[in-house]
Amino acid sequence: MVQPRFVRPTKSSPSSNSGESNSSNLYVANCGPAVGLSHDAIAAVFAAFGKVNGVYAADESGVRIIISFADPCSAKSALEALNGRPCPDLKGRSLHIRYSVLQLPSETQVNDCVPVSLVDSELNIPGLFLLPDFVSVEEEQQLLAAVDARPWIGLAKRRVQHYGYEFCYGTRNVDTKKRLGELPSFVSPILERISLFPNLDNDPSCLDLDQLTVNEYPSGVGLSPHIDTHSAFEDCIFSLSLAGPCIMEFRRYSVSTWKASSADAEKSGDSSCIKKALYLPPRSILLLSGEARHAWNHYIPHHKIDKVKDKVIRRSSRRVSFTLRKVRNHPCRCKYPQYCDSQQQM
Ligand SMILES: O=C(O)CCC(=O)C(=O)O
Ligand SMILES: [Fe+2]
Structure with missing residues (x-):
């Protein structure tokens, strides 16, 4: 059965005000399978207020x-x-309930689940x-002890x-004149391998x-879709996963400029991108080069649990990644000018 796509109400949704009773669908936060409450157990509690047609995941958070x-x-009484x-009856959890709204099909296209592969060759x-x-x-x-002994920079x-050069999130680039120094000795065995x-x-x-960014993602935190700026780094980008797994999704948009994020591409109607996803287990290394590095957005969905083949895999309390790159000192001459800031006519 195709799941109806109801979503979290926004402030402007007509049914978002909890005083209105024009919807039979409720959006309920703070309960679900990720906190050990099955849809059946939740349905049983809500059924006390009237016939329940279905319980669905509102998003991938669980x-x-x-x-x-x-x-x-019935929805009004339950709310x-x-x-x-x-x-x-739901482990004493405080439920946060609002009326939900039905999402139009065109709005649901972008975040549909992408089947996750376990091996690179399957993605082609x-x-x-x-x-x-x-x-x-x-x-x-x-490696984890080495980075934990050094100062972290807190982002949102x-x-x-950052080692070697600082990566500047505002410009999505590095300042090549500001070298921080050699890469630390704890990565030497990795570089050799x-x-x-x-x-x-x-x-x-x-x-x-000559550039290393260490990222620490708490469970449920991901990374927006992006292509690492062509003019900032050379062809080969390595990412070593430590401490926990994640899913990395790859998106290729037919219409794209280097400045546009995938969200921009989707807003402009280019939601017809090709999507593929790969499971990155801890202690694995990923290489993005050539077409994968220059033409595909990579993205870590903001999930607490991921569906991999038929298994549900919970993200661990942290994933730490080492992204190793070489800073570019000359313009990029790749075969993908539409994604390349070095080859754009301003
Ligand atoms: O965490 C990762 O594996 C990827 C990080 C990344 O894409 C980046 O820093 O540009
Ligand atoms: Fe990246």
């Missing part, structure tokens, strides 16, 4: 759901009785390679560290990696 009643009076109070994106078990469990612990939702990376037919100077 903690926000939609209850669809057969009639609006009035349960909103903002601890619910003894030239230049994308994933090597599992690139570091051992002991090395992983040592995650923490970062990268030089033996299979599948590399690039100019070996591409591998003189």
Whole structure:
């Protein structure tokens, strides 16, 4: 059965005010499978107020759901009785309830689930390679201890560290005149192993990696879709995953300029992008080169749980990634001018 697409009401939604009773669908936050409450258990509680047609995930968080009643009076009674109070039959959790709105089909296209592959070859994106078990469990612990002993920079939702050159999020570039110094010695074994990376037919100077960004993502935090600025970094971009897994989604837009984020492309009507997704296990390394690096947006969905094949995989409390790149000192001459800031006519 196709799940009806009800969504969280916005401030301007006609039914968002909890005083209105024109909807039979409720948006309920703070309960769901991610906190051990099955849809059946939730349905049983809400059924006390009238016939429940269905319980659906409101998003991929696992903690926000939609209850669809057969009639609006039942929804109103449930909202009035349960909103903002601890619910003894749902592990004492306080439910945050509002009326939900039905989303139009055109608005639902972009975030539909993309099947997740376990191996790079299944994606068939030239230049994308994933090597599992690139570091051992002991090395992983040592790398995590090394970064945890150094100062983190707090961003809105995650923490970062920069080595070699600072990555500036405002310009999505680096200041090549401001070198911070050599990469720290704790990454030397990784750099050595990268030089033996299979599948590399690039100019070996591409591998003189001199910039490292360490990202720490708490559970549920991801990264917006982007292409690393062509003029900032050379062809090969490596990302080592530590401490926890994630999904990385790849999107190729038919119409795109280097400045436009994928959100811009979607707003302008180019929601017809190709999407593919790959599971990145901890201790694996991903290489983005060639087409994968220059023409595909990469994106980490903001999920607490991911569906991989038939399994539900919970993100761990943190994922730490080491992104290793080589700062570019000359314009990019890639084969993808529509995504390339070096080759745009201003
Ligand atoms: O966390 C990752 O694996 C990717 C990070 C990334 O894409 C970036 O820093 O540009
Ligand atoms: Fe990136």
